[in-house]
Amino acid sequence: GQNIDQPTEMTATEGAIVQINCTYQTSGFNGLFWYQQHAGEAPTFLSYNVLDGLEEKGRFSSFLSRSKGYSYLLLKELQMKDSASYLCAVRDQTGGSYIPTFGRGTSLIVHP
Amino acid sequence: DGGITQSPKYLFRKEGQNVTLSCEQNLNHDAMYWYRQDPGQGLRLIYYSQIVNDFQKGDIAEGYSVSREKKESFPLTVTSAQKNPTAFYLCASKGSQLRSGANVLTFGAGSRLTVL
Numbered sequence: 209g210q211n212i213d214q215p216t217e218m219t220a221t222e223g224a225i226v227q228i229n230c231t232y233q234t235s236g237f238n239g240l241f242w243y244q245q246h247a248g249e250a251p252t253f254l255s256y257n258v259l260d261g262l263e264e265k266g267r268f269s270s271f272l273s274r275s276k277g278y279s280y281l282l283l284k285e286l287q288m289k290d291s292a293s294y295l296c297a298v299r300d301q302t303g304g305s306y307i308p309t310f311g312r313g314t315s316l317i318v319h320p
Numbered sequence: 321d322g323g324i325t326q327s328p329k330y331l332f333r334k335e336g337q338n339v340t341l342s343c344e345q346n347l348n349h350d351a352m353y354w355y356r357q358d359p360g361q362g363l364r365l366i367y368y369s370q371i372v373n374d375f376q377k378g379d380i381a382e383g384y385s386v387s388r389e390k391k392e393s394f395p396l397t398v399t400s401a402q403k404n405p406t407a408f409y410l411c412a413s414k415g416s417q418l419r420s421g422a423n424v425l426t427f428g429a430g431s432r433l434t435v436l
Contacts, residue, residue: 251363256424
């Protein structure tokens with residue numbers, strides 16, 4: 209299985225930049241997802257990394273280093289609506305199921 | 321609009337009662353999943369189904385049961401054997417293939433079960 213670790217909570221100021229880290233240990237890494245979840249709502253897909261490097265999508269970017277078992281989600285020009293939980297999920301190809309395992313999530317609080 | 325519909329959104333149950341949570345999708349996705357979410361625990365996989373009439377246990381299947389008689393439907397029954405059933409339950413299906421080949425999960429809005 210996987211061991212996925214991310215900070216429990218982070219706070220940041222509107223307009224600033226925040227980086228949410230995720231470390232993982234897995235024997236059959238096959239990709240890493242980031243999802244955003246507002247309180248009481250469904251998680252929504254943000255980004256996917258399977259190769260090393262940075263993927264940029266508007267204000268959000270995600271980075272992956274497979275050798276270090278490390279990813280981060282970078283949020284720029286923070287807005288109040290970015291206050292949410294950010295879930296890191298790792299896909300493992302062991303057993304052929306390819307089902308992602310989720311971390312505990314990082315609750316981001318954006319204040320004025 | 322295509323999507324996943326979960327019902328009910330809120331459910332209260334007395335101890336010793338079984339309850340069934342509904343999950344319906346019109347996305348024509350083959351694979352469907354049930355996750356449980358508790359504060360500070362992230363999402364944990366209960367059951368999943370890759371195809372109609374087939375399903376597999378996830379990491380925390382004890383006290384739960386499922387069926388997959390139709391492609392569109394994947395109901396979850398929380399039985400009286402589940403010791404701590406109060407939680408937020410999320411249903412998901414696997415579709416939306418990215419250029420890389422990976423599939424993104426699409427989630428329903430969730431069902432919050434409270435045992436009194």
